Amino acid sequence: MSELMHERVRRMRERVLIRAWEYRQRHTSHGAWFRIRRVLLDAAQAWTLSDQDADRLERTGHLPMPVGGELAPPKRMFFVSAEELRTLAGREPIDVRLSPQLLAAANLALIAHTSPRTSGS
Amino acid sequence: MREVGGLRPSPEEPSVWLPTKPDLIEVKFIGMDTTQRPGETYVFEDPDLPLLVFGQLSLLRRGRPVTVEGITIPVPRPAGLLLEKLVTDRTGVKGDRDLLMALALLLLCEPADIHELEESYQRLPAELRYAARSSLASLSLLGPMASMPDPAPHRALVAALVARLERAEPAT
Numbered sequence: 001m002s003e004l005m006h007e008r009v010r011r012m013r014e015r016v017l018i019r020a021w022e023y024r025q026r027h028t029s030h031g032a033w034f035r036i037r038r039v040l041l042d043a044a045q046a047w048t049l050s051d052q053d054a055d056r057l058e059r060t061g062h063l064p065m066p067v068g069g070e071l072a073p074p075k076r077m078f079f080v081s082a083e084e085l086r087t088l089a090g091r092e093p094i095d096v097r098l099s100p101q102l103l104a105a106a107n108l109a110l111i112a113h114t115s116p117r118t119s120g121s
Numbered sequence: 122m123r124e125v126g127g128l129r130p131s132p133e134e135p136s137v138w139l140p141t142k143p144d145l146i147e148v149k150f151i152g153m154d155t156t157q158r159p160g161e162t163y164v165f166e167d168p169d170l171p172l173l174v175f176g177q178l179s180l181l182r183r184g185r186p187v188t189v190e191g192i193t194i195p196v197p198r199p200a201g202l203l204l205e206k207l208v209t210d211r212t213g214v215k216g217d218r219d220l221l222m223a224l225a226l227l228l229l230c231e232p233a234d235i236h237e238l239e240e241s242y243q244r245l246p247a248e249l250r251y252a253a254r255s256s257l258a259s260l261s262l263l264g265p266m267a268s269m270p271d272p273a274p275h276r277a278l279v280a281a282l283v284a285r286l287e288r289a290e291p292a293t
Contacts, residue, residue: 002135002136002164002166002171004133004134005134005135005136005164005171005173006164008173009162009163009164009173012162013162015210016162016210019210019248019252020248034251034254034255034258037255037258037259037261037262038254038258038283040258040261040262041257041258041261041262041276041279041280041283042280044276044277095264095273096261096262096273096276097262097263097264098259098262099264113276113277113280113281
């Protein structure tokens with residue numbers, strides 16, 4: 001009578017094993033996706049940039065976030081201040097979401113949360 | 122269970138009881154075993170009511186009951202329920218809705234709840250701690266969904282929780 005339930009348990013255990021495998025792969029492509037989400041998590045705002053803007057940021061000492069270089073094609077993502085952002089002529093605002101537009105952007109400027117509420121404190 | 126009227130076990134899945142009257146809804150029974158490690162799932166065999174016992178439910182702790190229109194409903198404390206939502210593996214729209222429900226719970230949490238969440242988190246195996254942080258990162262990047270809280274105004278709160286959980290990670 002409970003064969004279906006046993007089958008569901010078997011499928012769930014498979015998923016647990018797959019998740020454990022994915023966890024062990026976190027430094028490869030699976031991990032890259034987490035690290036991108038982790039970077040975006042800290043961003044209150046995101047702006048797409050022109051190549052010239054991104055080049056200029058690099059020339060002035062801003063290092064792109066390493067995880068962007070793990071994508072193909074590579075993506076340059078920089079955390080900048082609001083003042084620095086205002087100097088970038090080719091900026092366009094974009095929602096901080098895993099949208100096709102954000103994923104397709106070659107260059108992103110990110111503004112960190114300024115005063116994050118501290119959970120539970 | 123033998124006193125329950127108007128419902129009968131589904132022949133396909135006996136832990137689901139189907140209504141025999143039009144004014145009742147389907148009832149799904151699930152098992153919780155607080156002695157189990159989160160992640161372990163098994164079938165509890167019983168001639169009257171076999172149950173799927175979900176390991177993640179061992180994270181739940183009894184909370185203050187809620188009374189609605191004279192009916193007292195037992196509810197879990199927010200911390201365990203929130204953590205259960207974060208570590209349970211779901212995908213698609215159902216997965217997104219569960220994450221938004223986790224956000225709703227987070228918005229209800231008091232400082233003591235967050236402390237309890239952090240303590241429970243630290244007891245999880247590494248892959249489930251990673252799953253919890255990964256779910257929170259996904260939550261903060263979700264778009265709005267009808268009848269659910271919009272994560273956008275609360276992204277800083279989610280980021281702060283992830284940072285707190287990262288600080289609570291055991292040293293490797």
